[in-house]
Amino acid sequence: MEYVIEMLxxxxxxxxxxxxxxxxxxxxxxxxxxxxGENGAGKSTLMNVLxxxxxxxxxxxxxxxxxxxxTDPNVANDLGIGMVHQHFMLxxxxxxxxxxxxxxxxxxxxxxxxxxxxKKVQALSEQYGLNVxxxxxxxxxxxxxxxxxxxxxxxxxxxxxxxxxEPTASLTPQEIVELIQIMKRLIAExxxxxxxxxxxxxxxxxxxxVTVIRKGQGIGTVITSExxxxxxxxxxxxxxxxxxxxxxxxxxxxNILDVKGLTVxxxxxxxxxxxxxxxxxxGEIVGIAGIDGNGQTELIExxxxxxxxxxxxxxxxxxxxxxxxxxRVTEAGVGHIPQDRHKHGLVLDFPIGHNIxxxxxxxxxxxxxxxxxxxxxxxxxxxxxxxxxxRTQGPHTPARALSGGNQQKAIIGREVDRNPELLIAALxxxxxxxxxxxxIHSRLIEQRDNGKAVLLISFELDExxxxxxxxxxxxxxxxxxxxxxxxTTEQQLGLLMAGHHIRENNKADGLTKRGGDxxxx
Amino acid sequence: MxxxxxxxxxxxxxxxxGLVVGAIIMLISGFDPLAGYLALWNGIFGDLYTxxxxxxxxxxxxxxxxxxxxxxxSGLFNIGVEGQLIVGWFAAAYVGMAVELPKxxxxxxxxxxxxxxxxxxxxxxxxxxxxxxxxxxxxxxxMNYIALHTTNALIKTxxxxxxxxxxxxxxxxxxxxxFENLTDFSRLxxxxxxxxxxxxxxxxxxxxxxxxxxLKAVGFNQNASQYAGMNVNKNIILAMVISGAFAGLGGAxxxxxxxxxxxxxxxxxxxxxxxxxxxxxxxxxxxxxxxGATLFGSLKYGALNMPxxxxxxxxxxxxxxxVIIFFVASGYVIRWxxxxxxxxxxxx
Numbered sequence: 001m002e003y004v005i006e007m008l009x010x011x012x013x014x015x016x017x018x019x020x021x022x023x024x025x026x027x028x029x030x031x032x033x034x035x036x037g038e039n040g041a042g043k044s045t046l047m048n049v050l051x052x053x054x055x056x057x058x059x060x061x062x063x064x065x066x067x068x069x070x071t072d073p074n075v076a077n078d079l080g081i082g083m084v085h086q087h088f089m090l091x092x093x094x095x096x097x098x099x100x101x102x103x104x105x106x107x108x109x110x111x112x113x114x115x116x117x118x119k120k121v122q123a124l125s126e127q128y129g130l131n132v133x134x135x136x137x138x139x140x141x142x143x144x145x146x147x148x149x150x151x152x153x154x155x156x157x158x159x160x161x162x163x164x165x166e167p168t169a170s171l172t173p174q175e176i177v178e179l180i181q182i183m184k185r186l187i188a189e190x191x192x193x194x195x196x197x198x199x200x201x202x203x204x205x206x207x208x209x210v211t212v213i214r215k216g217q218g219i220g221t222v223i224t225s226e227x228x229x230x231x232x233x234x235x236x237x238x239x240x241x242x243x244x245x246x247x248x249x250x251x252x253x254x255n256i257l258d259v260k261g262l263t264v265x266x267x268x269x270x271x272x273x274x275x276x277x278x279x280x281x282x283g284e285i286v287g288i289a290g291i292d293g294n295g296q297t298e299l300i301e302x303x304x305x306x307x308x309x310x311x312x313x314x315x316x317x318x319x320x321x322x323x324x325x326x327x328r329v330t331e332a333g334v335g336h337i338p339q340d341r342h343k344h345g346l347v348l349d350f351p352i353g354h355n356i357x358x359x360x361x362x363x364x365x366x367x368x369x370x371x372x373x374x375x376x377x378x379x380x381x382x383x384x385x386x387x388x389x390x391r392t393q394g395p396h397t398p399a400r401a402l403s404g405g406n407q408q409k410a411i412i413g414r415e416v417d418r419n420p421e422l423l424i425a426a427l428x429x430x431x432x433x434x435x436x437x438x439x440i441h442s443r444l445i446e447q448r449d450n451g452k453a454v455l456l457i458s459f460e461l462d463e464x465x466x467x468x469x470x471x472x473x474x475x476x477x478x479x480x481x482x483x484x485x486x487x488t489t490e491q492q493l494g495l496l497m498a499g500h501h502i503r504e505n506n507k508a509d510g511l512t513k514r515g516g517d518x519x520x521x
Numbered sequence: 522m523x524x525x526x527x528x529x530x531x532x533x534x535x536x537x538x539g540l541v542v543g544a545i546i547m548l549i550s551g552f553d554p555l556a557g558y559l560a561l562w563n564g565i566f567g568d569l570y571t572x573x574x575x576x577x578x579x580x581x582x583x584x585x586x587x588x589x590x591x592x593x594x595s596g597l598f599n600i601g602v603e604g605q606l607i608v609g610w611f612a613a614a615y616v617g618m619a620v621e622l623p624k625x626x627x628x629x630x631x632x633x634x635x636x637x638x639x640x641x642x643x644x645x646x647x648x649x650x651x652x653x654x655x656x657x658x659x660x661x662x663x664m665n666y667i668a669l670h671t672t673n674a675l676i677k678t679x680x681x682x683x684x685x686x687x688x689x690x691x692x693x694x695x696x697x698x699x700f701e702n703l704t705d706f707s708r709l710x711x712x713x714x715x716x717x718x719x720x721x722x723x724x725x726x727x728x729x730x731x732x733x734x735x736l737k738a739v740g741f742n743q744n745a746s747q748y749a750g751m752n753v754n755k756n757i758i759l760a761m762v763i764s765g766a767f768a769g770l771g772g773a774x775x776x777x778x779x780x781x782x783x784x785x786x787x788x789x790x791x792x793x794x795x796x797x798x799x800x801x802x803x804x805x806x807x808x809x810x811x812x813g814a815t816l817f818g819s820l821k822y823g824a825l826n827m828p829x830x831x832x833x834x835x836x837x838x839x840x841x842x843x844v845i846i847f848f849v850a851s852g853y854v855i856r857w858x859x860x861x862x863x864x865x866x867x868x869x
Contacts (some may be wrong), residue, residue, distance in 0.1 A: 306747065327750025336748070344748040349741045354734070358749040367731045 004029045004192050011058030012045055019045040023218035025211045032193045034207035036236055038433040039405050042216040043196045047163050051083050052076040082154025086166040088146050092139040097121050100153050124155050129185050144175030163194045169431045172292045180206050198433040200229040214238055233434055247445045250469040252281035256453035257422050262312035264302040272298040274477040285454040287468030291497050295477035296457050300426050304336050305329040335420030337411055339427040345411045346399045353381030353395030356414050388413035405436035423447050426457040441467050461490050475499040535852030539845035556831040564826025565819045573704025579818030583716040584771030585796025586810035587723050588764045593805045595760030596740025601661025602768040603793025604668030605639035609769025611672040612638035613776035614783035617689025627692040632773050639769015640762040647761030651754035673785040685784030695778035710778035724807040736760050
């Protein structure tokens with residue numbers, strides 16, 4: 001079998017830190033080759049070596065059998081290597097075509113020739129079934145579509161080896177399905193793909209072979225059809241990973257969160273939450289399952305005071321908190337792990353220590369009569385960093401400099417440390433690796449076992465099924481059903497999320513009803 | 522190269538570069554750069570009188586710089602320092618001349634009037650920004666014109682059609698006999714202490730208080746601040762009011778110290794606009810503002826000596842001074858870029 005790319009015994013050092021140690025990756029023509037590793041294992045470093053952004057200290061790279069020296073990204077481009085970055089490199093207010101030709105604009109008599117370029121983009125889009133409008137403006141199109149523009153960019157530049165860096169991190173489940181189809185189409189058209197990811201499910205779905213790296217070391221390459229997620233996870237983390245989260249039976253007590261007949265509008269005045277009722281009790285985790293954009297964001301924002309409620313009530317432990325300001329809601333005993341940690345969860349330019357006190361800086365013991373005691377902030381930060389295993393140089397490091405998993409651990413530490421009656425966790429494991437996910441799930445369950453109420457919002461079926469004690473399925477702003485995870489299959493849940501009802505064959509159904517109180521007795 | 526070496530080298534190299542380019546400009550214009558720079562030096566440090574006058578010139582620059590820096594640290598761009606300074610100037614002069622009171626009441630009252638007037642002038646753009654998302658840059662620029670012409674009209678009214686008000690009463694004056702004797706009768710006044718006290722105030726608010734924590738948080742990320750229960754609108758308005766109050770105090774320095782009256786103006790004083798450069802030169806820190814104001818005030822005042830002592834036309838002088846400041850600012854820009862690049866790298 002012919003290899004299009006061979007990276008042999010690659011070694012990359014940063015000072016005394018060895019990011020890649022003796023890693024070998026061989027990409028066959030026409031295969032999807034997954035590169036698997038935890039956050040910080042060295043996947044991106046390895047790909048940056050291939051893309052010419054870093055020069056390796058050891059090892060050699062061969063492209064189509066010939067030894068090459070990739071000194072910069074232009075060399076990689078000339079060799080037909082294209083990278084689809086995780087964070088899109090697009091100019092928001094430029095059109096699709098303008099973004100694609102950026103940096104190598106075709107000219108006619110010295111004037112940019114956009115018309116021909118647009119035709120070429122259109123042709124490529126049709127060839128690979130990408131369905132992209134060459135004249136659309138980037139900020140008007142969905143994230144999934146923007147990613148296709150990135151793919152087109154590499155194809156336009158003649159790439160036949162594509163590197164996808166964590167391509168599904170910001171996609172909805174539908175977009176992921178579409179992306180997988182696109183990747184298969186690319187292979188059918190003769191391209192080869194390296195897929196960087198830490199999501200095992202995707203690897204099992206699309207890849208032909210998997211190369212695993214752990215802490216900078218090449219662990220080996222396995223054929224996907226001869227392995228399974230458990231084995232892959234163990235290879236990646238270096239120990240057995242529990243997928244089925246270990247937890248005892250819930251023993252729910254009094255009602256904590258009570259949402260009754262809640263209606264919420266988005267900024268355009270469109271009703272996103274429609275007459276929704278929901279409750280969460282002490283000592284249970286209620287999962288809200290649903291496809292992105294079905295009112296989850298508006299529901300959480302309404303509960304936490306970030307968005308005005310149009311009608312209906314929200315109460316915590318019998319106390320009405322409808323339309324209270326966020327701080328009053330927080331003080332009523334609500335902790336909130338927000339779905340977008342960069343937008344809401346952290347002040348990225350603040351030190352991580354300041355961020356850890358973001359909910360408590362204004363009151364004792366940190367502040368007294370308007371004077372803030374930064375020593376106390378630092379003390380609290382050190383405590384949380386220790387207890388929640390936040391890997392940072394110290395409390396003074398800017399939050400921006402921490403990895404996603406460590407940022408999330410700091411937020412969870414901050415919210416859980418206040419010991420809230422209700423903990424709202426919105427997409428708490430988004431973009432995190434298996435180890436961090438395991439840690440975060442166990443913390444949520446710990447809260448539950450301490451008799452607190454937990455509301456989990458997730459787009460990941462596995463997460464909802466594994467962590468929740470009850471699952472409320474949301475569709476188009478309504479709770480279509482409340483089911484028990486042990487009595488429901490992923491297929492049934494999927495159907496509910498798509499808005500179908502499965503009343504006839506669901507045992508939990510007799511205990512629930514739409515619209516009113518949804519107790520599972 | 523170590524960080525410390527860069528820190529030391531950047532300003533020195535930038536000043537030298539600025540002086541060299543300034544010298545070339547003087548040369549090609551047919552003037553002697555050595556004589557020019559000697560005149561500049563003497564204009565700043567020549568004798569006790571010029572030193573006194575230089576410090577007097579630095580005083581309002583400190584306050585204008587603080588005003589811009591304070592807004593900046595709260596995530597706002599206050600281009601309206603000029604207007605806030607002008608209304609502060611008028612308010613202090615008016616309170617200083619309209620009533621006569623014991624000094625312990627009158628002087629603080631006149632200073633306070635300037636802070637309140639400047640604060641009010643900052644409140645309006647703050648309110649519009651918070652409530653209606655009107656960009657503060659547009660509003661503050663327009664407020665400058667309103668300030669200029671409104672105060673001119675008011676001056677006419679209170680002086681019965683004249684061009685300037687009566688001088689302020691001695692009970693409202695910042696004039697210092699002690700400084701006069703010390704500096705050969707320069708106009709150096711006690712206002713420098715007010716300015717330095719405000720440097721401490723800004724440091725205290727930003728680095729020691731709960732309010733400062735909120736202002737900085739809102740400046741960096743309004744969404745996260747709202748999530749954390751801060752009142753974003755209140756903080757935006759408050760930041761503009763405090764910034765405006767600093768600017769108003771800058772006006773009080775002119776009203777109660779340097780001139781002891783206010784006269785109608787054909788155009789802007791320029792101090793407020795220079796305050797933007799002062800703040801940026803000082804990297805928006807309280808201590809940095811003192812440095813920026815010192816550089817600005819010294820060059821601006823010292824330059825006045827260049828036409829007289831070296832026969833260089835004022836136009837060329839202004840170009841030379843601008844070039845020097847330009848290079849100092851660029852040095853900071855270069856360093857700032859280096860630091861940002863370092864942070865970005867760290868983030869990866």
